[in-house]
Amino acid sequence: MRKTLLRLEGLSKSYPGVRANDDISFEIGEGQMHALLGENGAGKSTLVKMIYGLVRPDAGAMTLRGAAYAPSQPSEARRNGVAMVFQHFSLFDALDVAENVALGMENPPPLRDLAARIRTVSEEYGLPLDPSRLVGELSAGERQRVEIVRCLLQDPKLLIMDEPTSVLTPQEVEILFRTLRQLSGEGTAILYISHKLEEIRALCDEATILRGGRKVATCDPREKSARELAELMVGQLLTPPERPERPFGEVVLEVEKLSLKSNNPFGTSLKDISFQLRAGEVLGIAGVAGNGQDELLLMLSGELRAPSPQVRLKGDPVGHLGPNGRRAMGLVAAPEERLGHAAAPDMSLTENALLSASRRKRLERGGFIDWGKTEAFAREVITRFDVRTPGPHVLARALSGGNLQKFVIGREIELDPDVIIVNQPTWGVDAAAAATIRQALLDLAGKGAAVLVISQDLDELLEVADSFAALNEGRLTPVRPAKGLNVEEIGLMMGGAHDMHVAHEAAQ
């Protein structure tokens, strides 16, 4: 039996209206790989924020190596050997790797010494990094390495990782796991937050499962099936979406040899993109974030104009048309970012319904808005997609992520499109809502619409897609039938490990 590193006893934290954590107790042993599992809103973030000193518990206590531990700020946690890699990186694009690392340290050494240490530590752990490169030029996987190396330089006893693999290809995940196992072997405990069950079963030796702010189980994930873990997490039985066999119709959306410069200086330009999408077909496009997904969506939705003949909708060139022109022809889109892009945060759901539906639902006449009709349409979306909200007058930003996502996707589906493009349709959405959204997309395809799903979630793509392609550095692989593809092949389509595979051999 190994020694206990961190013990949580009865930790509770409430926010107005929510009991985020309720009497949570468990232990993490030295060198243990401990998974923290739960759906969005289960209280994982609040719990680790308490451990990392960002949030103070209302009740309960922690002990670290037997001594009382109550960090009042992250720097105190770091002094005690607790480090954290966040899901969203806090890096500056315009600074280089060493400068970014220095910014996160209390007393950074001179940059030249720091660069040397970054090189040593990163190679020792199989995560090679060039300290002089600009962060803006790095891939998502490399950025994560910057964050990890920043933590490793502090020689942590406990490393908290929040959803670390959501930005990685399967091969990059393998490399990360090797690093984590090496750390664990050296006695560093790892608290690993994820909702990807297979990963946890492959990596962790103990798992704590949260649901609705309470601990529902601590178990050995290797002894449970992924399905059992999922049902513990959700608290109900899960049914995979239904997907009736159906013939595809004619090609409705076609992109031919399209290259397009990104409108964002750190964006990814599209290079030589070609694909065809038939009526009734669901095309899944995989790829690690930042490989041109945003640009692909903007180009297809009409927010970025393209050379006209290279984008064709039902045979007509549409590259020059803006979003409303394409909507009129039957193409709708739901961007990844819900707040601020697919919906205006400070506007009501009624106003947000008008945002993309004004033309197709005839909510305006000669520019004058029919608010009654618009509100009725918003209510329709709310009812049909089970959006939990007091009513259409509520501001978009007051909705939870999952509910707003249901509203946004539902709004587009209700427009009865011939082609629908969605980017990350279930990102940050709980399992039940995700199932609703996926089923709605499949139903739409069943009715003969062409569906294009851009996602980083491979399980999701394999669940819904008929055909499959991957985006890698702005290039799209040829489209292949999804049936029979395995994760290994998909990983290679996504660009493998971005030339990282030699790392571990070199380190040995």
Next chain:
Amino acid sequence: MIRLEKRKEPSKFWGIANPFLAVALTMLAGGIMFAALGKDPVVAIRLIFFDPIFSETFGSYSRPQLLIKSAPLILIAVGLAIGFKAGIWNIGAEGQYIMGALFGAGVALAFFPQPGWYIFPLMVIAGAFGGFLWAMIPAILKTRFNTNEILVSLLLVYVAERILAAMALGLMRNPDIPGFPGSRDLRRYEAAHNAELFANTGIHWGVVAALVAVILAYVMMTRHMLGFHVQLAGQAPRAARFGGVSPARLVVICLGISGALAGLAGMFEVSGPGGQVRIEFASGYGFTAIIVAFLGRLNPVGIVLAGLLLGLTYIGGELSQMMLQIPGAAIQVFQGMLLFFLLALDFQTNYRIRLTQGERA
């Protein structure tokens, strides 16, 4: 310990209460300023806010003045507010106001001394066009070269002022009175005179235009897609693009509307209360209208109230200058304070100020 907490939703109560609170605080701080100048603060505040309307001695003169001063403020502010809602900051209404006046007066002087019912409508069109044209300079520079419309529109005010001076001394100078700067008096040219429509009310065509503009702006902002797009672009630019709003088109529309309305205000002023193109014609309406727009919460109805209040401070300022010898600049400080207090108070529509016990270490 004082802590700031972001509110989940902006407070509706403070949104409405703040303008009133700002006025009260301005009276207080203004009173202190007047006291420091050695004047009786109570008398001064009374002269500015109360006497122009209620005094028996000045009332008959200053009551009609209220509409005369407020109309251009409201007309300009309504246009500015549309742009401000979209996040397009036209700070150069003063310049557009001057150009509108010059274009309007130019038409009148070209026809002088011919009579004709069509001359005044032509002046109205020319005035709006002049302001529109002047606002198109920052609009086109912004859409083509991504320049900052705040700087360009503001700097163009000073260019417009130079052009005004050149016109008053040169091309538009009254040839009948040699040696004096300034154009013919349009009030004495019937076809071009923007006369009082009802005796002793101060109501001229500019007042009518302001009222029409307020109603149209209200309808546009609440019932029309253009108003919806304006708000969308101001609140969430990326969502606006998703909704099919072209940012460049919106810049042109917003600057165009505010420029045209400022130009109209200038034209009504030069053909009526102002009377002639003079070097000192511009009296800061274009800048004060920015205060009016914010004090009125960028809402057409609020702008009417704010415009009347600021109009009042103009008249009251003149009165207090006359009666108490308070310097003219003091009244501008007074107007500035109003905006200053309002912006400071608006902090609490979005944040809650909390007094808390110091956290234990």
